[in-house]
Amino acid sequence: MIDICGVNKTFTLGDSTVHALNNITLQIGQGEYVSVMGPSGSGKSTLLNMLGLLDRPDSGRYSLNGVDTGTLDENERARLRREQIGFVFQSYHLIARLTARENVEMPLMLAGVPARERHPLVAGILDKLGIAGRAHHLPNQLSGGERQRVAIGRSIVMKPAILLADEPTGNLDSRSGKEVTEILETLNREGITLLVVTHDLSMGERATRRIRMVDGAVDSDLNDEEAA
Amino acid sequence: MRLFDLLRFSLLALRRQRFRSSMLLTAVSLGVAAVIVLTALGEGARGYVLGEFAYLGKDTVVMIPGRKETTGGMPPMTGVAAHAITLEEMEVLQRAVPGITALAPMVLGNGPVSFNARERDSMVIGTTAAFFPLRDLAIAQGSPLPELALGEGMQVAVIGQTLKEALFDSGRAVGQWIRLHDYRFRVVGVLAGTGDSFGADLSEAVFIPVASAQAVFNVHGLFRVMLKVRENHQVETVKSAIEKQMQALHNGDLDVTLISPDAMLSTFDSILRVMTLGVAGIGAISLVVSGILVMNVTLMSVKQRTAEIGLLKALGAPASQVRTLFLTEAGLVAAAGAVLGIVAGQLLVLVGRQLYPDVPFATPAWALWASLALAVGTALLFAWLPAQQAANMEPVDALGKK
Structure with missing residues (x-):
């Protein structure tokens, strides 16, 4: 479903040029569980942003479910993000003035889904993530693990095909981190394509496919299922 | 959303x-x-x-000598026109146009008004008794100008409240003789209150019979004439009747301007x-x-x-x-x-x-x-x-x- 071919991206930092993505070619199939690891500055996050249509490649081709994303305008890309892609960020990116429930509801609200249809959907998700009791709390009243669960709830409320997680456990203690990882893996088992960018070796090792990036290029790409 | x-x-x-x-x-x-x-x-x-401006009432018409068409500008407010409006014409008008119920001609002048040693430079308005009800002016002491024939002069005056205080203080004014240029007038009445209009304060003015004012200032033409339209008569109809009459009096020249308060308002x-x-x-x-x-x-x-x-x-x-x-x-x-x-x-x-x-x-x-x-x-x-x-x-x- 994800098919990128010869993708490049460079940044200019001061007077030096950083090759964040160096001629990357990668296919990821429906329902895969992929971790992307590598040292800082290896281009992991840039790859994730590219896949999430948050950033555009300088060159190369990216097709998502057979749609060549290079030809889409910003509105069409926004629609693809809304319908196909869920994001989980290291710093949660919750809206501070909205309650947990409202944060989860946000994508539905933006999509114009009426309130009476939103509420049962959101209630089900909060229940599933074990934070139903925290529905009316503001983000600053929640623990880190709870916040990340709210963010996960928000990322899956539109039932996307792909879940992109950038260091989802990076700000969490090990116990919360483990819980969040388990939630993500459960979602993957239910069919969602999961791509996790992480520094955390123990988390990265759990993925069935492990991509290691160095200096903007794929260094290794190990797949348990192929090996088996 | x-x-x-x-x-x-x-x-x-x-x-x-x-x-x-x-x-x-x-x-x-x-x-x-x-x-x-x-x-x-x-x-x-x-x-x-x-x-x-509402004091003028909807049934009052003001006649000014001259006309925009003849002078090529605003109708002259100064009373200078090819054909002056005269008192004799007003007598004709009063008889010939049945729509007119009252008519107050005005001659305007300025002069030193004095009583004993006190003197004030005052606005002098030569007019008739009809002027006071037309302008809604009340008399506080004494009486308004007497009813006279238009051409008849008399040595009587009505003075405004402010002028009265300036000349007589709190003393009695009615019955006293005041001097205007070389003429003497007996005060018969004092106006009540002040009345600002057209920027002129009538409480500082002297009112004398119109024929006397013509003599004092040696003028013949009238400054303007205020006319009251009879009840149940259309203002416009009476206006055109007046115009027609004035045209006939001025040898066929229409040389007066009639202003109704409606138009002015x-x-x-x-x-x-x-x-x-x-x-x-x-x-x-x-x-x-x-x-x-x-x-x-x-x-x-x-x-x-x-x-x-x-x-x-x-x-x-x-x-x-x-x-x-x-x-x-x-x-x-x-x-x-x-x-x-x-x-x-x-x-x-x-x-x-x-x-x-x-x-x-x-x-x-x-x-x-x-x-x-x-x-x-x-x-x-x-x-x-x-x-x-x-x-x-x-x-x-x-x-x-x-």
Whole structure:
């Protein structure tokens, strides 16, 4: 479903040029569980942003479910993000003035889904993530693990095909981190394509496919299922 | 996004920045209140001036010698024209036009009026007894000018209240002889109160019979003539009858101008309306200034909420939706500020009415709607630029910012 071919991206930092993505070619199939690891500055996050249509490649081709994303305008890309892609960020990116429930509801609200249809959907998700009791709390009243669960709830409320997680456990203690990882893996088992960018070796090792990036290029790409 | 969600989301955002929102609210409401109060002042002035002219009554016609067509300019207010209007003609007019119920010719002059050692330079009005009811002037002491034939002079005078005090202090004026140039007049009456009109204070004037004034100032033509139309007669019909008669008297030349209060009032009315619009425009400038504040606040808001904008984009909000969110916030503050300003403005107008009961302060309905529309309109216009900036952000750049 994800098919990128010869993708490049460079940044200019001061007077030096950083090759964040160096001629990357990668296919990821429906329902895969992929971790992307590598040292800082290896281009992991840039790859994730590219896949999430948050950033555009300088060159190369990216097709998502057979749609060549290079030809889409910003509105069409926004629609693809809304319908196909869920994001989980290291710093949660919750809206501070909205309650947990409202944060989860946000994508539905933006999509114009009426309130009476939103509420049962959101209630089900909060229940599933074990934070139903925290529905009316503001983000600053929640623990880190709870916040990340709210963010996960928000990322899956539109039932996307792909879940992109950038260091989802990076700000969490090990116990919360483990819980969040388990939630993500459960979602993957239910069919969602999961791509996790992480520094955390123990988390990265759990993925069935492990991509290691160095200096903007794929260094290794190990797949348990192929090996088996 | 549904309207209710949009409004709720914006209100929450505004509440989060309470200080900034309330500053903006204050600025907009001040601007709107300024428009409301200034238009009320304009309308009050208009009502006041029109009220001042209302003494003429709808059934009064003023005749001035000369005509725009003959002199090529405004009808001369000075009484200088090719054909003077004479007292003899007025006698004819009174007989020939049955629509006239009263006629007050006027000769205007200026002269030193003295009593004993005191002397004042006064306006002297030569007229008839009919003048006083026509101008709604009451007599405080004594009697008005006696009923005389138009051409008949008499050494009697009515003086205004201010002049009376200047010449006689609190002493008795009626029965005393005052001097005007080489003539002596016996005071028969004193006007009640003051009466400002046409910028002239009648309380400082002397009124003498018209024929006597012609003799004192050595003039023949009349300055103007006030005519009262008989009840149940059309003003316009009587006006044209007078014109026809005057034309016949002036050898076929139509050389007088007749002004009815309706025409005069409508002229003043339109002048004062323009004035109201002018002051409303001054108020509107303050609204535009508050628009610039809206732009700054929205700009700040966009900068501060960059990460949120990135998130909204990541969640699939198209550029237009992001723009709508920020425009809605600006629009909401402006609308709330406008409502607040309207309430405050109306309260001020109410206070003004208590303080100056004579002036009919009132904000016309159009000013309420216009100030509301202008407030929201400028807010949206000025918020557009920063909102567009938010809409055009690259999601990855926006998300990365704190």
